[in-house]
Amino acid sequence: xxxxxxxxxxxxxxxxxxxxxxxxxxxxxxxxxxxxxxxxxxxxxxxxxxxxxxxxxxxxxxxxxxxxxxxxxxxxxxxxxxxxxxxxxxxxxxxxxxxxxxxxxxxxxxxxxxxxxxxxxxxxxxxxxxxxxxxxxxxxxxxxxxxxxxxxxxxx
Amino acid sequence: xxxxxxxxxxxxxxxxxxxxxxxxxxxxxxxxxxxxxxxxxxxxxxxxxxxxxxxxxxxxxxxxxxxxxxxxxxxxxxxxxxxxxxxxxxxxxxxxxxxxxxxxxxxxxxxxxxxxxxxxxxxxxxxxxxxxxxxxxxxxxxxxxxxxxxxxxxxxxxxxxxxxxxxxxxxxxxxxxxxxxxxxxxxxxxxxxxxxxxxxxxxxxxxxxxxxxxxxxxxxxxxxxxxxxxxxxxxxxxxxxxxxxxxxxxxxxxxxxxxxxxxxxxxxxxxxxxxxxxxxxxxxxxxxxxxxxxxxxxxxxxxxxxxxxxxxxxxxxxxxxxxxxxxxxxxxxxxxxxxxxxxxxxxxxxxxxxxxxxxxxxxxxxxxxxxxxxxxxxxxxxxxxxxxxxxxxxxxxxxxxxxxxxxxxxxxxxxxxxxxxxxxxxxxxx
Numbered sequence: 001x002x003x004x005x006x007x008x009x010x011x012x013x014x015x016x017x018x019x020x021x022x023x024x025x026x027x028x029x030x031x032x033x034x035x036x037x038x039x040x041x042x043x044x045x046x047x048x049x050x051x052x053x054x055x056x057x058x059x060x061x062x063x064x065x066x067x068x069x070x071x072x073x074x075x076x077x078x079x080x081x082x083x084x085x086x087x088x089x090x091x092x093x094x095x096x097x098x099x100x101x102x103x104x105x106x107x108x109x110x111x112x113x114x115x116x117x118x119x120x121x122x123x124x125x126x127x128x129x130x131x132x133x134x135x136x137x138x139x140x141x142x143x144x145x146x147x148x149x150x151x152x153x154x155x156x
Numbered sequence: 157x158x159x160x161x162x163x164x165x166x167x168x169x170x171x172x173x174x175x176x177x178x179x180x181x182x183x184x185x186x187x188x189x190x191x192x193x194x195x196x197x198x199x200x201x202x203x204x205x206x207x208x209x210x211x212x213x214x215x216x217x218x219x220x221x222x223x224x225x226x227x228x229x230x231x232x233x234x235x236x237x238x239x240x241x242x243x244x245x246x247x248x249x250x251x252x253x254x255x256x257x258x259x260x261x262x263x264x265x266x267x268x269x270x271x272x273x274x275x276x277x278x279x280x281x282x283x284x285x286x287x288x289x290x291x292x293x294x295x296x297x298x299x300x301x302x303x304x305x306x307x308x309x310x311x312x313x314x315x316x317x318x319x320x321x322x323x324x325x326x327x328x329x330x331x332x333x334x335x336x337x338x339x340x341x342x343x344x345x346x347x348x349x350x351x352x353x354x355x356x357x358x359x360x361x362x363x364x365x366x367x368x369x370x371x372x373x374x375x376x377x378x379x380x381x382x383x384x385x386x387x388x389x390x391x392x393x394x395x396x397x398x399x400x401x402x403x404x405x406x407x408x409x410x411x412x413x414x415x416x417x418x419x420x421x422x423x424x425x426x427x428x429x430x431x432x433x434x435x436x437x438x439x440x441x442x443x444x445x446x447x448x449x450x451x452x453x454x455x456x457x458x459x460x461x462x463x464x465x466x467x468x469x470x471x472x473x474x475x476x477x478x479x480x481x482x483x484x485x486x487x488x489x490x491x492x493x494x495x496x497x498x499x500x501x502x503x504x505x506x507x508x509x510x511x512x513x514x515x516x517x518x519x520x521x522x523x524x525x526x527x528x529x530x531x532x533x534x535x536x537x538x539x540x541x542x543x544x545x546x547x548x549x550x551x552x553x554x555x556x557x558x559x560x561x562x563x564x565x566x567x568x569x570x571x572x573x574x575x576x577x578x579x580x581x582x583x584x585x586x
Contacts, residue, residue: 015383016383018385018386048354050339066385066386067385068345070385070386070388070389071340071350071351071389071392072339072340072351072352073386073389073390073393074351074353074359074393074397077361077375077393078361078362081361081362081363081371082362082363084363085362085363085364086362121377121378121381122378125374125377125378126374128374129370129371129374138364139367142363142364142367142371145363145371146371146374146375146378149375149378150375150378151378151379151381151382151383151386152378154386155386
C-alpha cells in the first residue's frame with residue numbers, strides 16, 4: 001500500500017498546498033544563498049503573517065487548512081520584498097541572480113526557488129517585469145521578491 | 157496589541173504576541189461636500205437600508221469590569237478590595253468614582269465617557285459575559301468570538317456568520333469587514349470580503365514606491381491563474397488595497413472637535429471613523445485593545461490600568477463626538493473574555509474571574525443606564541459570588557449581541573449566528 005501511495009504517479013495527483021507562514025519564511029531563506037545572524041526581523045514578519053512557531057497555545061496547533069491562511073495574503077506578498085530590501089538580520093547573496101539578459105536571471109530564479117519547475121505563468125511575468133537589458137540589480141532583487149509572492153512559491 | 161504589560165500571565169503573553177490569527181439623512185446633508193481627505197470616494201446614496209456598521213472592540217486579557225464600571229453602592233466591593241477599589245463618589249478622594257446612577261460609577265480615568273452616557277448614547281451592561289467556566293484566555297476568547305462554547309467544530313466567528321447570512325450593504329463593496337489587526341480576529345473569520353489590516357494607512361507592498369504598482373500588477377497577473385481560493389483572496393486584497401489607498405487617513409479631520417488619543421488604539425479608532433464616513437460598504441470593523449491581564453500592580457487610580465482605561469475612554473469619547481454625534485448609523489460594542497476575581501490578590505492585582513461589563517454605544521442604543529439582569533445586581537458578598545470568588549453573570553453576552561444583530565444589523569438568522577442558543581432581548585436597542 002505504501003508503494004502505491006508514495007508512487008510518483010500518485011504523488012503527482014496531490015493538489016498543491018498553501019505553505020503556512022513559517023514554512024514560507026524558511027523556504028525563502030533556504031532557497032536563496034544567505035547567512036542568518038539574527039532572527040527578530042524574520043520573527044516579526046512571520047508574526048505579521050500570523051504564525052510564530054510555538055506561539056499557538058496547546059492543545060491544538062496552528063491550523064493546517066488553506067482557507068485559514070489564504071485570506072491573509074498581503075503580508076505574505078510583503079514578506080519577500082521586506083526580507084530582500086529592508087534591513088534584517090539575514091544577508092542574502094544575490095550574485096547567482098545578477099545576470100544579463102533577463103532570461104538568465106529568470107533561469108537562476110527558477111533553479112534556486114523552484115528547483116527548475118517554474119511555470120510558464122511565473123516565467124513570463126518575471127521576464128516582462130525585468131524588461132529589456134541592461135537590467136538594474138534592484139530590479140532583479142524585486143523580481144526575486146515577485147517570485148516569492150507568486151502562487152507557485154506560496155504553495156508546495 | 158501594543159499595550160502589553162509584563163505583569164500578565166504566560167498564556168496571555170503568548171496570545172498577545174500571536175496578534176490573533178474578520179446614515180442618517182442629517183449626516184448625508186452634512187457631508188454634501190466631499191472632504192479633502194477623501195479625494196476619490198463618492199458618498200453613498202441617501203435612503204439605504206436601516207443597518208448599522210458594527211464596531212467591535214475586544215478588550216483582550218480579561219478586563220476588570222469592577223474597575224471599568226464601579227459598583228460603589230455595594231459595600232462588599234470595598235471589603236474585597238481595600239487597595240484597588242475606586243473610592244465612593246462622595247468620599248472627597250481625588251480618585252473617587254463619578255456617579256452614574258446612584259449605585260454605579262466611572263473611575264476618573266474613564267471620565268471622558270460621561271458625556272456619551274449623559275447624552276443617552278452609551279449603555280453599560282453589568283454582570284454580563286460568557287457563561288462558560290473557562291479561566292483560560294485562549295479558550296474564553298475563542299468561545300466568545302465563535303459565539304458558542306466548547307464546540308470543536310465551530311471555527312467561524314459570530315460576525316463572520318452574520319455577514320454570510322445577510323446581503324451586502326453595498327453590492328459593489330470591495331470589502332465588508334476589516335480587522336484592524338495583523339491577523340483576522342476570530343469573530344470575523346468566515347466573513348465574506350474580510351481582511352486584517354494592522355494600519356489602514358499602510359496597505360501597500362513593501363519595497364520601492366516607484367515600482368509598487370508594477371509589482372502589484374505582476375502579482376495580480378500571476379494570481380489570475382491560481383487556484384480559486386488564492387485567486388479570490390488576491391482579488392479581495394487588491395481591491396481592498398485600492399480602496400484604502402484612496403482614503404487619506406492621515407489627513408482625516410474628526411468632526412465636532414473630537415480628539416482621539418495618541419496611541420495605536422486611538423489611531424485605529426480614528427481610522428475606523430474615517431473608513432465608516434467614507435461609506436465604501438464596510439459593515440464591520442474590529443479593533444483590539446490588549447493589556448488587561450492585571451495580575452499584579454493593577455493601579456486603577458493613576459497607574460497602569462488607569463492609563464489603559466483612559467486610552468479606551470478617550471478613544472470612545474472621541475468616537476462618540478466624531479461618529480455617533482454626527483448621527484451616523486453605527487453601533488459600537490466592547491467585550492472581554494472574562495472579568496476578574498472580586499477580591500484583590502497579594503500582588504495588588506486581580507486574577508482571572510467570570511462576570512464582567514460590556515459597553516454599547518450608538519444612536520439607537522438605550523444608553524444612559526447601567527443595565528442589569530432580571531434579578532438586578534447579583535451582589536459581591538462572598539455567599540453570592542460565582543464559585544465563591546467571582547461576579548456572577550446574569551446576562552449572557554449573546555443576548556446583547558443577538559439583539560444588536562437583529563435590530564441594528566438587519567440580521568435575520570440568529571440560530572446561525574449563535575447556534576444552539578435562544579437569546580433573550582434585554583432592550584438594548586431602541
